[in-house]
Amino acid sequence: MTVEFSEKLIDMGKQAKEAARFLRKATTLEKKKVLNLMADSIEENAEKIKQANYQDVLNARENGMAPAMLERLTLDDKRLKAMAEGLRKIAQLEDPLAQANKQWKNDNGLMITQRPVPLGVIGIIYESRPNVTADATGLCLKAGNVVLLRGGKEAIASNEAIVEALHMALEEVGFPKESVQLITNPDRQLVTQLMQMNDYVDCLIPRGGAGLIQNVVKNATVPVIETGVGNVHIYIHESADYETARDIVLNAKIQRPSVCNAVESLLVDQAFAERYLSSLGNALYDGNVELVGDEKVRKLIPFATVAHEEEYETEFLDLKLAIKVVANYDEAIQHIEKYSSGHSEAIITSDYQIAQDFLNDIDAAVVYVNASTRFTDGEVFGFGAEIGISTQKLHARGPMGLEALTSYKYTIEGSGQIRE
Known part of the structure; x- marks a missing residue:
């Protein structure tokens, strides 16, 4: 089936690719600074975020959302503080891109190095937990990735307020604002389009219930890290x-x-x-x-x-x-x-x-x-936060921290060698 892509979504993808070129060269100190500023901005804009969240919760309650899901949607002072502290913890973690995985010299005298690299542009599709907006952003940026966020419509005002606070920090240090982008249109067709934007998105991570996860797994053409339904x-x-x-x-x-x-x-x-x-x-x-x-x-x-x-x-x-x-x-x-x-x-x-x-x-x-x-939690495991719990076996499994948001490449340094 041919998918007609939204021009705005394509523009977001192009901007994400451009920002990814910047982020993969960002230094450990630069990333640490922006993450700490993001934490400060969450705290400084706490009242605005809570007001937006109050409206989301009110709308969800009127629409009959179950109490357990309302609990996941709600942001209070404790959770906002935890979001900020989570960003600060991520800032302090070792940079997964800062050192070589392996290095050796082969029989031809070539120096071969396996170096960690960012995945690139990561799409996060998630439901009613607005704290994921900050957690996912922090982990993706620390690992040098751009993040495209598509939260549930029930949390749209909360997510917009959080992303606005995060953008303030990005702009303060000169990082591209497009390093963190939020899809605000609730049209479900945009989710299908995001799942098939292979030219712009390098990886998709769904977080939510069984219906959401299976929809992504079955319909995505972009590579997916399947996060877990927890039976x-x-x-x-x-x-x-x-x-x-x-x-x-x-x-x-x-x-x-x-x-x-x-x-x-x-x-x-x-x-x-x-x-x-x-x-x-x-x-x-x-x-x-x-x-x-x-x-x-x-x-x-x-x-x-x-x-x-x-x-x-x-x-x-x-x-x-x-x-x-x-x-x-x-x-x-x-x-x-x-x-x-x-x-x-x-x-x-x-x-x-x-x-x-x-x-x-x-x-x-x-x-x-x-x-x-x-x-079973990334913070409990010492990862600072988590992007999700992977239930698959390829690439990543269990609570996914920074290392799970990287791949690697081989660099070869020679002195004129040619293959006989």
Whole structure:
């Protein structure tokens, strides 16, 4: 199918390519300065950003947005401060372009160097989290990339206010304003066009729900780094300590249910379930979690309702949890292999060998033993922030920091050699 491209979008692409030539030569000190100024500008324009966000939240509430998604959309003083601090942390991180990966001399006397380089122009397609606007910008710029942002229409005023603040910093240090561009037209056709702008966009990174990600993966001609739908499992082995299991499950489900590293499905060994599942169910009930489960679950947790097949493969992003009682370790592994989205998976056990088996058996970006899945996060991993959680295996996997936003090239230095 032939795509008719918007002239404005093509102009943005041309300007992005021009800015990319500037950014790939920017020094570490220059990038550090602009990122710190961006953080200052976010703080200086906090009231303006909050006012814009208030309007977005008001509109979203009137349009019936779910409470969990409203929580993701909302910016308060704490989140604005975190956005600014995230930019400052990125500024302090080691420049991924500052040193050679490898260097060697071959049999012909040629000096061969593998050097990191920016990806170039990165398109970010994302939904209702306006903090992504600052995080993505900071990481892309630090790695020498231009960023084209296409946020959800529900956050348009917030994103415009944030980008305006970021542009102030760019202009202050003489960086091209086109290094950070926001597509403000909500027309979905522009998303399709962005996904097929191979002449101007080097990489696409979608961040959002399953529908958005699959739309990009299926329709993009630009290379895509697939970020994860988080159908996250916790498996409680029969040897698990109850209090440890309870605390981990409650944290993974309740602490922030609207994010991709929150647990969505709980698997419980039969032996553990007979002793403790009723108490665990009550603890989840006290946290306002809606529970669905199989017949064995419903016998032990009478207020749980029937879990339909599709609910074991659903990312709820809400206070809802699907539970299944399994006979043993092997059944748990089979269930995870069938329904996992490859994001984050966890086991709670006091059996060392079972823990090691789980680490080896589970094919996911992040695999946990005796810890909450909520730690799957670029900042927690020491990356300063993250561009997303990759659930694929090529190029990048797991929380993607600066290194994931670079490629490399080979430079060859000789002294007149010719090949015989």
